[in-house]
Amino acid sequence: MNWDDLKVFLAVARAESLSGAGRGLKVDPATVGRRIGRLEEDLGAPLFAKSPQGYALTDAGQRLMEHAERAEQAMGAAVEELAGQAGALSGQIRIGAPDGSANYLLPQVCARIAEENPDLEVQIVALPRVFNLSKREADMAIGVSPPNAGRLTVQKITDYKLHLGAHESYLAQHAPIRTIADLKGHRMIGYIPDMIFDKELDYLSEAGLDRVALASNSVSVQFNWVRQGCGIGIIHDFAIPSASGVRKILTDQLSLTRSFYLIRHADDRRMDRLNRFATALSEGVRAEVARLDAMC
Numbered sequence: 001m002n003w004d005d006l007k008v009f010l011a012v013a014r015a016e017s018l019s020g021a022g023r024g025l026k027v028d029p030a031t032v033g034r035r036i037g038r039l040e041e042d043l044g045a046p047l048f049a050k051s052p053q054g055y056a057l058t059d060a061g062q063r064l065m066e067h068a069e070r071a072e073q074a075m076g077a078a079v080e081e082l083a084g085q086a087g088a089l090s091g092q093i094r095i096g097a098p099d100g101s102a103n104y105l106l107p108q109v110c111a112r113i114a115e116e117n118p119d120l121e122v123q124i125v126a127l128p129r130v131f132n133l134s135k136r137e138a139d140m141a142i143g144v145s146p147p148n149a150g151r152l153t154v155q156k157i158t159d160y161k162l163h164l165g166a167h168e169s170y171l172a173q174h175a176p177i178r179t180i181a182d183l184k185g186h187r188m189i190g191y192i193p194d195m196i197f198d199k200e201l202d203y204l205s206e207a208g209l210d211r212v213a214l215a216s217n218s219v220s221v222q223f224n225w226v227r228q229g230c231g232i233g234i235i236h237d238f239a240i241p242s243a244s245g246v247r248k249i250l251t252d253q254l255s256l257t258r259s260f261y262l263i264r265h266a267d268d269r270r271m272d273r274l275n276r277f278a279t280a281l282s283e284g285v286r287a288e289v290a291r292l293d294a295m296c
Helices: 003-015 018-025 029-043 059-083 099-104 106-116 168-173 180-185 219-227 237-242 266-270 272-293
Strands: 048-051 054-057 091-097 120-126 140-143 152-167 188-190 232-236 246-249 255-265
Touching: 003 018, 003 029, 003 054, 003 059, 018 029, 054 059, 059 266, 091 099, 091 106, 091 272, 099 106, 099 120, 099 219, 099 237, 106 120, 106 272, 140 272, 152 168, 152 219, 152 237, 152 266, 152 272, 168 246, 188 219, 219 232, 232 237, 232 246, 237 246, 237 272, 255 266, 255 272, 266 272
Parallel strands: 091 120, 091 140, 188 232
Antiparallel strands: 048 054, 140 255, 152 232, 152 246, 152 255
16 A cells, blocks of 8 residues: 555545545546545455445444544644754645634635745635534634534633624714613624524624514625625624724623634644644734734
């Protein structure tokens, strides 16, 4: 068995399909299927149970997965050591993040890191859900609550604030808002209730509001509704400087504090390149949140 065989095996195990693995490996799915077939023949055991839902690991596949992931980590560590640990970062690093941080924090933070490391490629995957690092959907992820399962390491990055907010044009055209109770007469913007993927995002329930007139699973869509004067929503303080005319309201009656966490696969602690990037990312996010908070 060689490393190329294990790379193909890992790709199929994580994508749970030949086509998904083929896209990641940039090879034809039929070629992936033949490689897996030969590997199963060499090992004398089926590695995947095939069904209309995809490719699921068998018991033998699960056992091989543990060895393949250790080999992957060892290969990565060897490449880093040969490349020299003290030099600039290089290669590709993918970050998974909820779209609030992905839109209003990570672009400028990652751009600065990339500017200092010209051979580094940074990918930001902005999705309103929890990332599966075991399937290598990303090299690391930012979350709004620490996970309590899986072989993961979790580091708190920083706290951030959220407040009720609206555009000046909306406030000028609608009844005054002096108390939380006054919100019931206004158009509220928020998450689609059954698509809230983390309890920390259930903001409006803390204000006792159960009806959302304009709802989206994307915080960026919500913020764009606010900036266009469509209604009132709970918004990240760090997003406010990006939208002229948006201001906080009822700050003395509702103020929320949440946190960002950096989540990584436990085995990646041995990867100096990822450790250094994680340090730069965490420091950059903390500094950017502080800078933007001071502007609003």
